[in-house]
Amino acid sequence: xxxxxxxxxxxTQAATLEMLAxxxxxxxxxxxxxxxxxxVQRSLWAExxxxxxxxxxxxxxxxGG
Amino acid sequence: MTxxxxxxxxxxxxxxxxxxxxxxxxxxxxxxxxxLVGVGGLGSPAALYLAAAGAGTIGxxxxxxxxLANLQRQVAHTTNDVGRLKVDxxxxxxxxxxxxxxxxxxxxxxxxxxxxxLIAEYDFIIDGSDNFATKYLVNDACVMLGKACSIGGISxxxxxxxxxxxxxxxxxxxxxxxxxxxxxxxxxxVGVLGSIAxxxxxxxxxECIKYLSGVGTLLTGTLLTFDALTMEWGRLDFPHDEDCPLxxxxxxxxxxxxxxxxxxxxxNKTKCFQTx
Numbered sequence: 001x002x003x004x005x006x007x008x009x010x011x012t013q014a015a016t017l018e019m020l021a022x023x024x025x026x027x028x029x030x031x032x033x034x035x036x037x038x039x040v041q042r043s044l045w046a047e048x049x050x051x052x053x054x055x056x057x058x059x060x061x062x063x064g065g
Numbered sequence: 066m067t068x069x070x071x072x073x074x075x076x077x078x079x080x081x082x083x084x085x086x087x088x089x090x091x092x093x094x095x096x097x098x099x100x101l102v103g104v105g106g107l108g109s110p111a112a113l114y115l116a117a118a119g120a121g122t123i124g125x126x127x128x129x130x131x132x133l134a135n136l137q138r139q140v141a142h143t144t145n146d147v148g149r150l151k152v153d154x155x156x157x158x159x160x161x162x163x164x165x166x167x168x169x170x171x172x173x174x175x176x177x178x179x180x181x182x183l184i185a186e187y188d189f190i191i192d193g194s195d196n197f198a199t200k201y202l203v204n205d206a207c208v209m210l211g212k213a214c215s216i217g218g219i220s221x222x223x224x225x226x227x228x229x230x231x232x233x234x235x236x237x238x239x240x241x242x243x244x245x246x247x248x249x250x251x252x253x254x255v256g257v258l259g260s261i262a263x264x265x266x267x268x269x270x271x272e273c274i275k276y277l278s279g280v281g282t283l284l285t286g287t288l289l290t291f292d293a294l295t296m297e298w299g300r301l302d303f304p305h306d307e308d309c310p311l312x313x314x315x316x317x318x319x320x321x322x323x324x325x326x327x328x329x330x331x332x333n334k335t336k337c338f339q340t341x
Contacts, residue, residue, distance in 0.1 A: 007295070030197075030244025032288070032303070039239065039288070039303035057301060059290060061240045062218030062225050064252035065107045065195040065262075 003054045017045040020056070030061045073165065077119055090278035091119065095165070097277030100124040100187035102175050102203050104155040106252075106262030107193030107217045109141035111270040116159040116166050118274050123159060124187055126171040127151045138259030175199055177321040180206040189273045190214035193266060195252060197243035198324045204229065204236040205321055208312050213276050215269040215284075220250055222258050222293040224265040226284065228272045233285035237318075238306040258293055265291065 003010055005024075014020035017033060017040060032039055034057040040048050050056075069088065074081065080091045099120050101108045104127045115123055129151050131142040139151075146154040152170040159168050171183060175194070184190055184206045192203040192214060200216055207214040207229060216236050217226040229235050243249070268289070275281045290299040310317045 007297075027244055027248045029242045030240055030248060032239050032301070034301045034303075037299070037301055039301050041304075041306055041308070042241070043308055057299065059225065059288070059301065060220075061197070061244060062220040062223065063195065063197045063200065063243075063249060064219040064257050065103050065105055065193040065217065 001050065001052045003050055003052070003056060005056045006058055012050070014050055016050060017048040017056075020050060021045060024058070026058065032059050032061075033057070034059070073119070076163070076165075080118070085280050086278060090280055094274060094278040095119050095121045097189065097273075098122040098124065098187045099189045099191060099273050099277070100126065100184060101155075101191050101193060102199060103127050103129075103193040103195065104139075104141055104151045105129070105135065105193060105195060106138040106219060106257070106259070107266040107269060108191065109139045109155070109193075110263045110266035111191050111193060111273070112141050112155050112159055113162060114267055114270040115273060116162040118270070119163060119165055120273070120277065122167040122169060122187075124169040124171060124183075125152045125155055126173065126175050126183060127155075128172055128174040134253075138257065138262040140263065175202060177202065177324050180321055181210065184212055185210055188213070189276050191269045191273055192216045193269065197249065200236065201243060202321065202324050205311055205318060208235050209321070213283075215272045217265045217269050219257050219261050219265055220252065221255055222261065223291060224261045225288055225290045226265055226268055226272075227288045228276075228284040230276070230283060230285055234303055234305040235309065235312045237311045238309045239288055239303050241306075241310055261291070261293055 003012055014023050036055055077091045080086050081088050097120055101112055104112055104125050131146045131149050131151055131154050133147055141155045141158050150172050152172045156168045159166055180202055190207055190212055192200055194200055211231040213230040215228050288301045307314050
């Protein structure tokens, strides 16, 4: 299916957020994921199903100051 | 509460006539005590605008000296300040802008040994540090002490910030743990667009001014993100995480320990982002 990750279209085989995170090799720490404008806690990734055209934002913690 | 002097009525006129802010808001701001953790890219613009706004007391904790590579974004410091302590350099600018403001200098780095005592003395904490160890230390200490804070971060062309007040979600509700060391990108490694520090730092000052004066709605439960390449702002809402290791129902972090306090500089480039 096609989804949208950080404003770019992405074809994915992943059915859940957890599978998407694995597909994109997201690090285990320091990364947050939102669907629309709502963040999804990591503990819920496995049960969060992806759907066509879903808008996903992946954000890394920024340490600069 | 003391009456505003004639000079103060003029200096703060644009706040005083501002609907919703007024003399009362200004007087509350003038009673406020804010602590800047770091007076670098984020802390510099925050310091200048808080000084101009008439924040009562600005504490600055920073053990670093001004270097030439700081000047591309750390606007409280000038070419002539290179080599000076940042707290001294920033104090001069704050005093020049507004002699009403009391400056408290803490010329050392925030650590697990001094964080509680220092943060307890202030009303609002602005994290403008350049490493995860300090950001998590500020967050953890503020949650434990029931203090309000703004945590900001910048990298490359983007920035992010959030506000915490007692009871609201904390930085660990978004990012329970800092990234693994190999995944961390510091500004000294990947660079940062200097003006972003100004945008995010002034927003942190804005949150502080709102909190102290009592106007508006704070940026709690939301991570504000900015991307300079597309000029897009984002608001990502995050709930208070019941499983948060710090502020959740069964916290596992109950004391300040095992942070590594290595400031980012050339001497310890490889250590500056270690934590836990």
